[in-house]
Structure formats: C-alpha cells, structure tokens
Amino acid sequence: MITIENLNKKYKDKQIFQNFNTTFKDKTLTILLGENGAGKSTLLRIITALETADSGTIRYFGEVLSNRDIKGKIGYIPQDIALFEHMTVNENIDFFKALNKHPISSELIEDYCEKLNLFERKAKVSALSGGTKRKVNLLIGLLGNPSILILDEPTVGIDLKSRYDIHQLLNSLKQSRLIILTTHHLDEVESLADEIKLIGKDPFYRNILSEKGWAFEDSLTN
Ligand SMILES: Nc1ncnc2c1ncn2[C@@H]1O[C@H](COP(=O)(O)OP(=O)(O)OP(=O)(O)O)[C@@H](O)[C@H]1O
Numbered sequence: 001m002i003t004i005e006n007l008n009k010k011y012k013d014k015q016i017f018q019n020f021n022t023t024f025k026d027k028t029l030t031i032l033l034g035e036n037g038a039g040k041s042t043l044l045r046i047i048t049a050l051e052t053a054d055s056g057t058i059r060y061f062g063e064v065l066s067n068r069d070i071k072g073k074i075g076y077i078p079q080d081i082a083l084f085e086h087m088t089v090n091e092n093i094d095f096f097k098a099l100n101k102h103p104i105s106s107e108l109i110e111d112y113c114e115k116l117n118l119f120e121r122k123a124k125v126s127a128l129s130g131g132t133k134r135k136v137n138l139l140i141g142l143l144g145n146p147s148i149l150i151l152d153e154p155t156v157g158i159d160l161k162s163r164y165d166i167h168q169l170l171n172s173l174k175q176s177r178l179i180i181l182t183t184h185h186l187d188e189v190e191s192l193a194d195e196i197k198l199i200g201k202d203p204f205y206r207n208i209l210s211e212k213g214w215a216f217e218d219s220l221t222n
Helices: 040-047 067-073 089-098 106-116 130-142 160-173 186-192 203-212
Strands: 002-011 014-024 029-033 055-060 074-077 148-152 178-182 195-198
Touching: 002 040, 014 040, 029 040, 029 186, 040 148, 040 178, 055 067, 067 074, 074 130, 089 130, 106 130, 106 160, 130 148, 130 160, 160 178, 160 186, 195 203
Parallel strands: 029 178, 029 195, 074 148, 148 178
Antiparallel strands: 002 014, 002 055
C-alpha cells in the first residue's frame, strides 16, 4: 500500500497539490485521470522520488523509505521512451538488466515477451514501430522485479493491437503488485482500472465518469 498524507507541491506560483491525501492499494491497478496539467505526472514523479514534494509524507507498505529504497521497489515507465535507439532490443535488455541488483530471470523475460507478443528482439530499437518501442519500455521497467509499477501514459499514440498486448500483461501483473497508471483513454480505464482517482478541477471528467456510472475518488473532496 502507498499512503500519501498532506502532500503539498507548488511550481513557482502554481499550487499543484494542497494538503492532498490518498491511498493506493496492493494488487490493484489504479488509474489517474484528469485534464492536461492537472498534476498526474507530478504525482507519479513524487511517488517515484524523481521529484520532491514541498511537504507531506509518503509511506510505502507502511514505511517512510530512503530515495534509494524507493527506487529499488518501483518500476517507473516514463511517458517518453527511454531506450538506446542504436542498440538492439536484447542489448537494451542486457544493459538495463545489469543496472539492477536482483534482476528477473531470463525465463521470466521470455514469459513477459510472449505475453507482450514482443518477438523483434534482435532488431535495433530505431527500426521498431511506436507500439513495439512502448512494449520494450514496459519490459525494461519490469527487469528489477518491482513490487510497485508506475506508468505514465504507457500506450500513448500506439496501435490497438499493441495496446491490447500491453493491457494483457498489465492485467496479469496486477494480481501480484500495486500498479498506478495515467491515461487519457476511457477504453483503457474500462479494460484495466480497479480504482479510478480524479486529479484536477475540470468538471468534464467528473461528468463523464458519473455518466458512465463508474465509481471514482475525487481529489477535490479529499
Ligand atoms: N519542472 C516543472 N517546473 C515548472 N512547472 C512544472 C514542472 N513540471 C510540471 N510543471 C507544471 O505543473 C503542472 C502539472 O504538470 P503535470 O505534467 O504533472 O500534469 P499532467 O496532469 O501529467 O498533464 P498531462 O496530462 O499533460 O501529462 C503543469 O502546469 C506543468 O506545466
């Protein structure tokens, strides 16, 4: 479980979070929804210790952790693809695997690749489609066997089939870990979300979720 208590974050004069409280549950995939600029990526980066909050407390499985311990527990899949384009998929996997103290086994990598329908392992990343690059980006985030997985718009701009493959893997991963994901796709919310949290003030999202009859937690009422 991740518990966020009284989080405050400001960029210059812009208050992004003010006394924000929430909880993310284990074995649950939570989707953050909200307008552009609402603060979704900022929240993910604060949880991942890539960004510092002005004040507030975050507990991971009941404990306040050092940045190093946080990074050891979390697989963070950024919005921008962070791969070496001139290297093959396998070379990228080997490179990032070597950065992890306790990387997953080759068998598990094979299993993830099968679930993702990721077979172009000998191709250079620069030659891959956007969808395949996103799959590799996800796989890299899983190499350290994280108990928490954080994904910032993991399927932005990709074809339906690649998106489906990524959904299949995420739906199997959520049985055993805590996953937080941001998206602007409602179909993604429908096929993945166990919980929905709304960030930001735009009434559009509140209206659409209410119309659909989907339960959600509203950051404004926290
Ligand atoms: N490093 C920064 N310095 C100053 N302002 C920033 C910084 N990072 C984000 N912001 C601002 O904070 C606000 C929240 O940004 P954030 O990227 O968290 O929003 P978001 O909800 O993820 O949006 P999107 O859906 O477009 O990804 C925006 O107004 C953004 O311009």
